[in-house]
Amino acid sequence: MQAAPGEPLVASSRGPGRARGARRLTLGDMAEALQVSTATVSLALRDSPLVAPATRERIKAHALAAGYVYNRSAAALRTARSNMIGVAVHDILNPYFAEVFRALEDELGRENQVVLICNHRDDVARQQRFIDTLMQHRVDGLVICASVGTRVEDINGLADSGIPVTLICRDVAGARVPVVRSDDVAGARMVVSHLIAQGHRQIAMIGGRRQSSSGHDRNLGWKLALEEAGIDVAAQLDIPELMTTADGRDAVAQLLSATPRPTAVFAFNDLIAHGLLSALRRAGVEPGRDIAVAGYDDTDGAASRTPALTSVWNKPDEIGKTAAALMLRQIAGAPVTEMPAPILPELRVRESTPPPKPGGEGQARGA
Template identity: 60%
Template sequence: MSDEESGSKTEPHRQSNQESHGLIDRSAPEPYLLKPGKRLTLGHIADQLGISTATVSLALRESPLVAEETRLKVKQTAEEIGYIYNRSAASLRTARSQIVGVAVHDIQNPFFAEVFSALEDVLEAQGQMIFICNHRDDVKRQRAFVNTLLQHRADGLILCPSIGTTAEEINRLVGQGIPVTLMAREVSGVWAPCVHGDDIKGGYLVTKHLIEKGHTRIGMVGGRRESSTGRDRHVGWKRALTEAGLNPSHQLDLPELMTQADGRLAVTTILEADERPTAIMGFNDLVAFGMMTSLRRAGIEPGPEMAITGYDDIDGADSRTPALTSVCNHADKIGRLAALTLLRQVTGERVPNNPILIEPELRVRESAPPPGVRLAPIVL
């Protein structure tokens, strides 16, 4: 048997070119090589640093009980050896998972992108991770997401409720001690707070603006009337018309439309109406954008030949041609207040289940002039 096979002799160490030129750092910690199926634990970090596992755990949770220098060493070592903090195990010890679920019906709507941005700023500052669900107004999809959150022991839920959501299912969560905050849409009879814009007032303001510009045939396009948002904006539209002596039942009213594609398709119906409207209140900016595109293709200029308004004042509304008159719903404020309201519940505070209304603001631009009038771009 050869020396190599028997292992009776050790081959002299030959220094590589890389070592001789200082390209390999022999002082760096050796990586942990574990058997398949084994996971790195807090103990590995503790052993490497010569401290207790309790100290390691506190350091990874940013506890002020651990000195800053120690926290930095623990984090650096965890990163070097590839340790991933086990939130599930930590939640069993602390009853907190640092996970918050957020569910909305249309994640592609830029309004919700603005809401999410504000939510993240607040929640991440408190160490919370966000799980997102786009339930698409499918209540079964929403319920499956909520069940998954419960299995992960989530700290709370921020929900723009799907059509078909019942007060009973929300109240069941609240009754189990799970913090819940609704946003954008209300559900009557729930035991949870709700942060949303004053949609009745917003619908009233924009319709009144069109009436003051001399329009008497003012249609409304869009909005799921089973949702509080669709219902309330519709109520505001009707209230302004009735106040001005105009019969809402004599106006064009096309419900359920929500997207740009819906707005484009609605134009055929608008143009074929027995009494074609001279102005349209779009349920949201996306519907308004879609209508403006199809009207222009049909040879009708949005603004002078048909006034168009939107709702939400999303990014880009002011840069369209013509710039879109819209109701600012303050998406950032809705997101921020929804997150803060949930965090108050997470810390054990009892929050009244009253609606938290955000005051809407009408942003007047070029798309909704008096009949036949072309407005010049507003120079800021």
């Protein structure tokens, strides 16, 4: 019988370098010494095929050398609830995630669960440290907007170790856990199709980390809408990887120097769109008159800007509530047999996306 994640393993007096009465060896200690995750140690000690044979043998050899003995009292403690849920996202400064948190906290709070938030900043090592720490503190479950670079083996390893896991907003291909996210391809097609219907033919896309599912899918939706309208995708300005308001401001110089200059911009999120609006105006180009700008997420304040921002409502309340319900179900021991379908977002058209100015660059001749 082996320990679950976070359970202490007791080093016996047989282990070299361990004096009788030394502090108990934990999975976290072993993970740190071997430069692997806590979940990997737990899986290896249970002979899980999810861990490569060489890694499994290295971990077991280390445990044997330490002379560990399974701690049954700690195992009993593992069955107790901590009433803590870890939530990891890439940008807590994005107001969209604040709206997701609010719905998530409201639903989990009704079951006396406390939410602990980590801002991993798309740093997979930082994400893993947060997860390992929570595992050692017997967290009841994990809600993760996965960092770029997250391995499917790590997500499935967590699930196989017995901890409830739910992914939000970003998918990890092959993960055997529930995923709650919107249909980013459909949302991007909605907004780009709107810009095309307004008469635009030079439509830039700015932002999105393309190694993430949301960045990939919104870029794909942009391309599909252009292709369906017979517009050459290769002739469009596409600036990847940008995510913040500052990124949006910094992109304006490249946007305005492009030939032909875009008459419309699809921003990966509202943060980028807000940066574009302010920097365009400073450059003497009036958004909503000289150029169309559309965002994504329809965060608080999008409708009250000047011009009011056209954006895709990404339904954060529904995402938060659904993720909370799935988490509570898993904590209660009920299997999730049906994965939730992607949530369909909604386009909200406002002042920032008028038709192109007569005679402006990128109209019908750019088709």
